[in-house]
Amino acid sequence: MDLGDPEDCNIGIRTAKELYEKDIPILGICLGHQLMALATGAKTAKLKYGHRGPNHPVKDLKTDKVYITSQNHGYYVKEDTVNKEVAEVSHINLNDGTVEGLRYKNKKIFTVQFHPEACPGPEDTSYIFDEFLNELNLKK
């Protein structure tokens, strides 16, 4: 067993799968992002250099804009294992091109590898929460 490997989180993956099937709106962050990907059939792998710290550039593919994010993870979701029918990549890491966010199809599920709640870290991606709330029509 490799320390920190999300594939070892059997309970977490099972829970994510149950929630996915129940159509509960979900915003996944970091391990949550990895677990949801694993729950829907994708694979994870170890990064050559872990992403640590508050200075990682992430590109939102919808707007083509880059944001600085806080990150703390050693594994990533392998893009070629993501089933295109299930989810599409919404964010990528600018430095190594790895998946930083997934948008699940026909579900109210967003997941991101970085920390939009960032504490410590930049507040650039707090818009993720707005988008999530908008999606649920909960935004005041």
Add this chain to the structure above:
Amino acid sequence: MPRNKNIKKVLVIGSGPIIIGQAAEFDYAGTQACVELKKEGLEVVLVNSNPATIMTDKNMADKIYIEPLTVKTVKKIIEKENPDSILPNLGGQTGLNIAMELEEQGYLKEKNIRLLGTSPEGIRNAEDRQAFKDMMESINEPCIASKVVNNVEDAVSFSREIGLPVIVRPAYTLGGTGGGIAYTEEQLREISSNGLHLSRVCQVLIEKCISGWKEIEYEVIRDSKGNCITVCNMENINPVGVHTGDSIVVAPSQTLADREYQMLRTSAIKIISALKIEGGCNVQFALNPNSFEYAVIEVNPRVSRSSALASKATGYPIAKVATKIAIGYTLDEIKNAVTGKTYACFEPVLDYVVVKIPKWPFNKFLTASRELGTQMKATGEVMAIAENLEAGLMKAIRSLEENVDSLVLPKYAEMSNDQMREELKHVNNETLWAIAENLRRGMSIEQIHQATTIDTFFISKINNLVKLEEELKSKNLSIDLLRRAKKYGYPDTVISRFSKVPVDEIKKKRKENNIQAAFKMVDTCAAEFDAETPYYYSSYDEGNEADEKTDKKKVVVLGSGPIRIGQGIEFDYCSVHSVWALKRKGYETIIVNNNPETVSTDFDIADKLYFEPLTPEDVENIINIEKPYGAIVQFGGQTAIKLTKALKDMGVKILGTQERDMDRAEDRELFDEALNKCGILRPKGSTVYTVEEAKKVANELQYPVLVRPSYVLGGQGMAIAYDDEEITEFINEINKTVQEHPILVDKYMLGKELEVDAICDGEDILIPGIMEHLERAGVHSGDSISVYPTQHISQEHQDKIVEYTTKIAKELNVIGVLNIQFIISGGEVYIIEVNPRSSRTVPYISKVTNLPVIDIATRVILGEKLKSIGYGTGLYKRSEYIAIKMPVFSFEKIKNADTSLGPEMKSTGEVLGVSKNFSDAIVKAFIGTGITIPKKGNVLVTVRDKDKDEVLPLIKKLYNKGFEIYATKGTATFLKNNGINTTVVEKIWEGAESIPNLLQLGKINFIINTPTRGKEANRDGFKIRRLAAESKIPCFTSLDTANALYDAIEDTKTEEEIDVVDITEI
């Protein structure tokens, strides 16, 4: 987005002469910009009046104009060159202002020229006080209660509304020129009247004073897609109230929690987005230390001194990235030059701390006020990178070259506790040391915080250093204590002084216990990715990251440290060119320097950059790791020369002129011997240590005599003494700092001064040209107008100068460059001094003669012969162009500095006027310095008795030209007796015809004032000169300068009519 292909030819506007508030940082930014533009295949047209810069070098741009930075001249260049774009945001405030004026006139639109980077509207919103305030209000970003006014009465009435104290900030000025804090209504009237006068748009901002709040800056970059990143933030140790250029600054911020850090970062990004800036931008905040309240102080929509500092502090090349953004690229397309793999769209991480301390010119201006406020006074700065803040402070302190290497200031020994406490009340250049001394005397951290409002975190860091001093004094020097002292950045010399253990023993102990400097890399990413750019700082941590393996021979080039009066950007030019020459010859190059503003400390220049203090121990640490083939010291000014002996003692081969021969040029007796051997005359003189000896020598030589310390640059401490009283004053002043070498006392000779730079290979010599000073001997060469080629020197004298240069260069075994000052007096040629090193005239003479002086000199140093290099030997052919170098001063910034010219250098920078005829060149030079050449108007004359006869012809000419002559009583009587209708003015200090009133009303176009003797500040002449400086009215204290102005007045052409010269065609 890829590069905009419609951009083909770009005009880059530089920042002009070095002045306080606008220094070498813009040469660094401008050079990066030119390099990037050329790399993209664009045609670059450059204009900058400053010939000492690297950016005005032939390989930097396709067309180079060393011309006055005025709207009129820039228009002429545009008409000649037809650029399709202007890059305005890399040439400081000067470049930005010119571009904006062209835009506002509709000229750019008419010519179909686009302004690259930020839109004019964005610039206006950032620069115009009211527009900025409105914009901040519209995006809910807090500003400080303030109001823009354009007259003094409005300023006063607003201050009554918000309460005193208030800060006055003039719009569109550099480094806060003319600003200040007013505590009383009277002060407010004075400062705002002055500020209104200095502002280009006659606006000042009156603002609520929030001194005591933390001052934090963010460097932000934004591209056309709206991507934003912050390169780093910086915290001023001095709270709000001291200009950031005069503050000790640390990066990253040290006292902010994440919440505060992110709050301000978010605000900075919001602001840059609202202003739609495309490029670099600096945002300054004030943060209430007791809450989360903050206010935006200022935004600079361009690269700045702070962005240069941030670039060097992080390894992130802001100017380069800003240039790429300006031509269309976005941050996610630009590579991070340090890692070579990641992108510019990221935020650097610092696993070290950076400390910047300003370098002030107060040792040059003994009468000047050392108090710091909103008007910047520093000429330069040093930066230190370290593993902890304590070590950062210690490194920065010794980088300043102020003869201080610790937190102990000897002069405090004589001061009482009460006096010491009083010292804390006024922030000045010595506040850091005053805090340490008060801690030593038992004041608590909290008490010092109360007195200074400096954050207790910083005071406790200073306290750590003080506590360590005490430990070193009181305890045995254990291995643990030694290790801690080294970790805190204490040099062996200081440890020795406190512990009384000899330096050699400390060194030995360190070696035995492996307490050695380890070098760490500045890699922008805290080792997250592999870095490709070796940029190092020393620490006493584990693990050395500096790699010593190479197949090439390594050469160390020592830089010249902080920019100061007397040792400026010219020496950086020389260091950089030497590195380039070495690289071309296949050597691996290593630069050591500590100045964050310069090109030499750009990690792209040398193969390796060590950002370190230039002291023997710090350099030795590098030598131990690198084991170089040799070192070159002759290009880094006096800073590098001073290290020659230490390098030799370390066993490093000195490349070029040897230490022994350098000494022969400085040591009085040896120098006399050398001159005698060559049959060269020099003014009579002798060496002394004490006042009594000096008086004796002076009386033997007969007054006036020239007094100067050995081994100085810029005429530090140099003066002409006319009697016993004066020589006593001067010698005492020099002896305030311990002199390792004797003081020189020479007969002062009146005559014509000339100067040459030359290259010698031991056999032959190459002289690019002979330069003639317009001011007579007695005015420092750096403050003189210098003309190349000579205009008034006979062939016989020129031949003599070539002969003497050849003889003395060979006699002194010079290998490389040397600079010689001559004087012609009574038909004889004398040598005044020989400097076996590069000089301040090398860059300009290289440019106007088209001789790559430093490249040739470096090749000679490496063993090539002049004969084989291909530029010939002897005196190089005379250029058909005349180039006039004119000094630029920053007197208005330094309150109570005496502006009269003498043997001690006072100018901060220089401009060049180039033309085929003398009068056009002199007109350009004057315009370049910012002096408007009046064709008619009013002249105020007040000269001492012995100058009256000499001034008469000039005044007659001015009078006949239609100038109205105003004069003080004595001078007026003299002029009237000689048939000149003169208006008498009251020297002192009231009434319609009083001098202050005339000056303040702008009635006087220029002043001719020759100073009486002495350095006291209470004389009338001194007051007139200060008033002139503060009102920006030219005041000529040398009749030779005034005569030169007359030459310019007589030139019938207007600025528009004088041709601009592309120096690449010379």
